[in-house]
Amino acid sequence: MDALLSNFASPVVLAFALGIIAKLFRSDLEIPRPLYQCLSIYLLLAIGLKGGVALSETPFVEFAYPGMITFLLGLITPLSAFAVLRYMGKMDLVNASAIAAHYGSVSAVTFIAAVSYMQAIGMSPEGFMPTLVAILEVPGIIVALLIPHLLGQAKGSLKKALHEVMTGSSIILLVGGVVIGYVAGPEKFASVSPFFVSGFQGALVLFLLELGMATARRVSDLRKVGLFLVGFGILVPILHGILAVWLGLMSGLSVSGAAVLAAMVSSGSYIAAPAAVRIALPKANPTYYLTASLGITFPFNLTLGIPLYAELAKWIGGS
Amino acid sequence: MDALLSNFASPVVLAFALGIIAKLFRSDLEIPRPLYQCLSIYLLLAIGLKGGVALSETPFVEFAYPGMITFLLGLITPLSAFAVLRYMGKMDLVNASAIAAHYGSVSAVTFIAAVSYMQAIGMSPEGFMPTLVAILEVPGIIVALLIPHLLGQAKGSLKKALHEVMTGSSIILLVGGVVIGYVAGPEKFASVSPFFVSGFQGALVLFLLELGMATARRVSDLRKVGLFLVGFGILVPILHGILAVWLGLMSGLSVSGAAVLAAMVSSGSYIAAPAAVRIALPKANPTYYLTASLGITFPFNLTLGIPLYAELAKWIGGS
Amino acid sequence: MDALLSNFASPVVLAFALGIIAKLFRSDLEIPRPLYQCLSIYLLLAIGLKGGVALSETPFVEFAYPGMITFLLGLITPLSAFAVLRYMGKMDLVNASAIAAHYGSVSAVTFIAAVSYMQAIGMSPEGFMPTLVAILEVPGIIVALLIPHLLGQAKGSLKKALHEVMTGSSIILLVGGVVIGYVAGPEKFASVSPFFVSGFQGALVLFLLELGMATARRVSDLRKVGLFLVGFGILVPILHGILAVWLGLMSGLSVSGAAVLAAMVSSGSYIAAPAAVRIALPKANPTYYLTASLGITFPFNLTLGIPLYAELAKWIGGS
Amino acid sequence: MSVSEFHMVTIVTERILKEDILDLMRAQGAKGFTLTDTDGEGSRGVRASDWEGKNVKIESIVGAEKAERIMKAMAETYFENYAVIAYSYPVRVFRGEKYT
């Protein structure tokens, strides 16, 4: 409970709230789009770099299992999300696949928020966690997009979508950052660390201000998507989170590492996935997938989900 | 005298001069508009955050009187400015009110420059001063806009203008920053402090480079506005400054706090006020109000005004 | 050899490589143009400021000879480049002059990369080196542009081009930065130093990401420009570099200072020169001059040239 | 697929009026808009938008009658006090149902 309150009082969560409030009051506040793009580039590259540097200091065996488990979760979660949407929610094939692609991938900001939360409550997740973000980014999208294409029900180009997701800016920056960080190593990274490490949390405040405004713009769509999707956007992440905590701990991750993994796995992508889905499944309705991942799951994770996964990990991990 | 020279040699003032010189030499140097917007967002939010954190450490009684005095000055100064313009300057009702709205509000950059100046000469104004900026931002604009609306001489919509000024980006960022800083407190603020505190003075250098260019673009309008307005733009700020020093000291502010308050009160807004005036008083001529606040009062305060208020505060405060 | 490998593993060089790779894979990664402009403004101003502060601490005699030698090199190198292009390459007058203007001027990023490289191998070039960048920026362009104008073969306006190069944003920021840094001195500079010094290397990473993409866009033009220009873009910089090492050491520069001077002198401008050439020599083909300076010489210097100049300087300087 | 003629109504104005003018156009029946950031120079001098951002160009494809109505409403409401221009020209479109 205390942890929860403390989470609400972090500058990052408060900035998110400020963004929502600004839009509710119809303020003319606007984050210029180039600033939003810069912040994305900066945050993704910084995550990658830090992960790469940490990886260069991690023995391979320590990383191998968590890496495999993460990849596995990237294959499973889109299928479970799809099953729930299609068979419990009676959603049409195309929209179910589109949403599943989002929940198979990962929201980098949720990841960062989870790490910050862990650090705030005095725990330190493994340094190589950002590498797991890169591993989780792509496979889930591909698996989900394959479903309607295998069933011959898609209209868009799978090839173009695959190219888009493999060379999309988020994956280039994440993977590129990991490689640069790994090759450079901690010593050479020191010179750029004030820029990419010290400034990170502050840049995140600005980014969440914008995300808050984007979320508020989406709130009016909540009516349109119906109660089932709202429930989906909260319950499925919790299920995925439990699975991730459990598998994460089994793979040798620390308690806080498992909690962060849970936040990643439970989150829905809203940068890489929408672009790929738009190309591969043009008939899918963006209102559904954007509202679910950005309007429901993201705020849920940011405020309640992350502390929940932390408690779960402590409880299952027995610490 | 020494203090004055030292003020001229600060990077911030020099950057302002560089901006003016660049435009005089017809350089094609341009600060991209998104950068200018980012810097505004960053500076306003940073001011608010720092003010909020400081407020969370200040006993209420210490803050109560300065807060009230600031609010009072926000009510008085637009009226005194209006009186001078209308009865001494024989200016028409609408333009007089429009200019008065600017001098009732506050220029955040003048405030920052004043704080930096104080610190450079080894004095430290109260940490909660940024909160006073937020208090001073709005009321003066409302008072001034009410004049022609009460007299039935306005053409625009007062309601829209009030909404604009209450939800304008500058007030959202300032007040939002204060609330975030207050709720987060010094401990949680620490993680974002490298971004919002260490980078602040440097970001200000870029901002003043742009302000210098904007001022230079306005210099050619000096002829159009006439000698009266030039005198107004220098003398009325001095009068407001004296009043603010006196009331500030009475309210319990330190000598340097009173000097900073004087800089704030004497300054003319050029972000919040122009937007509100454009809506409420469309017939008012922007050349008058922008040239006065940005072309005359701002450079005066930045170079001569601030050291002057500091000397006044020392003299009246008897230190 | 070790030094070379170490240079390839620096985050800055790796970011450049990442940019090239992103474009080769046809990634949709894009550095928003305003970010690119901001980074340019920031880097140029930061270079100037640091140079100015260092200059304020340097006795005049120490600086006088290097300054003169740099100016001299600005006069010689466009002529030698022109001679090679016109008489060995049989290039037409206008295109030869256009390319010569680029090699007479300087690439600020090459300069920065050279300084970083020196520091990484534990050597410290003189603090006033950035001032030499400002001295080298302009004269070479003017000399080269004068050639066709004196021969009456130009079509554009020399006067406009001179105004452009003298008041172009790069020279305003560099020279303005030097003056501000010099007047402010180390003490007043301290407040803005976290922004302009600590963040510098990181900002450079983003900038080189964009330069990598720009270089890749130019690679497809390599076929168009022919083998002669490729050879020119590698050999002439080496010749200019040797000359600069030799004269630099004679003027009293340290070994590492001479190596940095060599990198500067050998580099081709791609900000100031293209703008001036476009106005003065509209008939010159941008494919030639941009491909040579950005597509050939810049990557050569960044990866092989700088370590080479360092070895040369050590060898000639006898250390 | 049939081709039909509609009218492109274009407004260039201060940023600050954007929402108001979109409301006016929606009220007259416009179904969609394309918005572009622009800079401008006109018969008026400086204006507040120096600080709030640039001019905005609003383009909307509508039928002939609606075009007339929008242009008229614009002229009556804004021409006196604000920096604004409005013009229209005929355009050919496919799938004309969209614009009526």
Next chain:
Amino acid sequence: MSVSEFHMVTIVTERILKEDILDLMRAQGAKGFTLTDTDGEGSRGVRASDWEGKNVKIESIVGAEKAERIMKAMAETYFENYAVIAYSYPVRVFRGEKYT
């Protein structure tokens, strides 16, 4: 210098389709393009471009016949599934050779 009449074909669409549509237009013989970033509001609701950046306006001056062909190809390929509008209008140009 002679004046001649050509057609300005204009497409406004989601950012994500930019390269595809340019390819389509090049295939139909368009020789040059002017691209502008725009925002927009139309009959469809939200779309992915919220996140990938705004709409893009593609303008190309072409001969009458090519204009017809481009408009038709656009309508057939994109009108059903994507947010896109296309319109054309006649323009007068100097040095018409450039556009054919």
Next chain:
Amino acid sequence: MSVSEFHMVTIVTERILKEDILDLMRAQGAKGFTLTDTDGEGSRGVRASDWEGKNVKIESIVGAEKAERIMKAMAETYFENYAVIAYSYPVRVFRGEKYT
């Protein structure tokens, strides 16, 4: 309020020529301009504006005669050496006095 017909003269060109072309148009009697940042692709290859920023589109509403004069002056001064296109089309405006 009366409606009248004017001409929209549009120039798309390298950023570097902006001030020069505005001067040329003012000299021919243009009273106002709308400027838009654009990207472009044309018959020429790369050019310096890669580094100085994008193309700029200059639009000005003028009378028929001025339109002709501007187009002609443009063609004579710039078409040979620079990346530039110019075209015009008729537009209907209210308060035509503004443009003459």
